[in-house]
Amino acid sequence: MQLPVMPPVKPMLAKSVATIPTGALSYEPKWDGFRSIVFRDGDQVEIGSRNERSLTRYFPELVAAVKASLPERCVVDGEIIVVVGHRLQFEVLSQRIHPAASRIAMLSGTTPASFVAFDLLALGDRDLTGAPFEQRRAALEAAMADAGPPVHLTPATGDPALAQQWFNQFEGAGLDGVVAKPLAGTYQPDRRTMFKIKHQRTAECVVAGYRTHASGPDAVGSLLLGLYNDAGELASVGVIGAFAAARRKELFRQLQPLVTSFDGHPWARARQEQGTRTPQNSAGSRWNNGKDLSFTPLRPELVVEVRYEHLEGVRFRHSAQFNRWRPDRDPRSCTYQQLDEPVGYDLAQILAPEA
Known part of the structure; x- marks a missing residue:
């Protein structure tokens, strides 16, 4: 694997705030799953966790989905989730961290995972971590134009009123708040440069x-x-x-x-x-x-x-x-x-x- 951003990478983090902030921000739903950074170089795929451990062996169905939906060479930040009915189910997702390959294979068929992308760290030979988020988001949207389930692009808006509506409604689907990202912000691993608003x-x-x-x-x-x-x-x-x-x-x-x-x-x-x-x-x-x-x-x-x-x-x-x-x-x-x-x-x- 030879990418401009190589694993392991610690994801950029968010600090808690009491209310939805305003300004030059992009707002997204806050997903409740496993934070993951996906590295793809052709047929090679690596899924890194928040603590820089590999999750690849636990989600074989996502390895195949990444090859089908993400660009040939890219590094994408996102969240692994499991959907049961109309809701996210973290407890079901957590069962995937299991030492037995046979159980992982069984669960990948009965309760398959999805990947929700929300940032782009590299594309082709380009390192995008120094670019403002506004540019990274536009590049991510273009790169995922042809993506299909179980790989998804997270919704985003610049409207704080819509973000408040998401905060009020989306909890019923198992999401746990809203994230606000500065449009001019660069990608800073392990730094709390974003904002998260969670239910209390x-x-x-x-x-x-x-x-x-x-x-x-x-x-x-x-x-x-x-x-x-x-x-x-x-x-x-x-x-x-x-x-x-x-x-x-x-x-x-x-x-x-x-x-x-x-x-x-x-x-x-x-x-x-x-x-x-x-x-x-x-x-x-x-x-x-x-x-x-x-x-x-x-x-x-x-x-x-x-x-x-x-x-x-x-x-x-x-x-x-x-x-x-x-x-x-x-x-x-x-x-x-x-x-x-x-x-x-x-x-x-x-x-x-x-x-």
């Missing part, structure tokens, strides 16, 4: 366990959160994990009176079963092989208000953020019914608006 909501959750921090057994690494479902079961919805060092030790001391055994605990089966929607007390992590996922059970009596972005299935898509304790709330009142449900939106209208 609050929920009251039950704290049903904790994991210790790598700094020591007397420091809390994360709090395990639960919500009661319609069957009256406490379902695991995610974690809070961003605490200062001193706060981690303070939390450990604060939680000790609530420490209990697994006898009668709502997540007791997590000690024996794998693949359930409760925290695994023995299984490792798909993303970090060998990572300890054991946890200390707590009596489900403590309620915390958290900030979250959106749900993926029955869980928070990203780690929640601590807001405040809610000693006034009955843990049994912490149900899914308090959560906002975005109005459904057909993802096909985003990927193929001309249709």
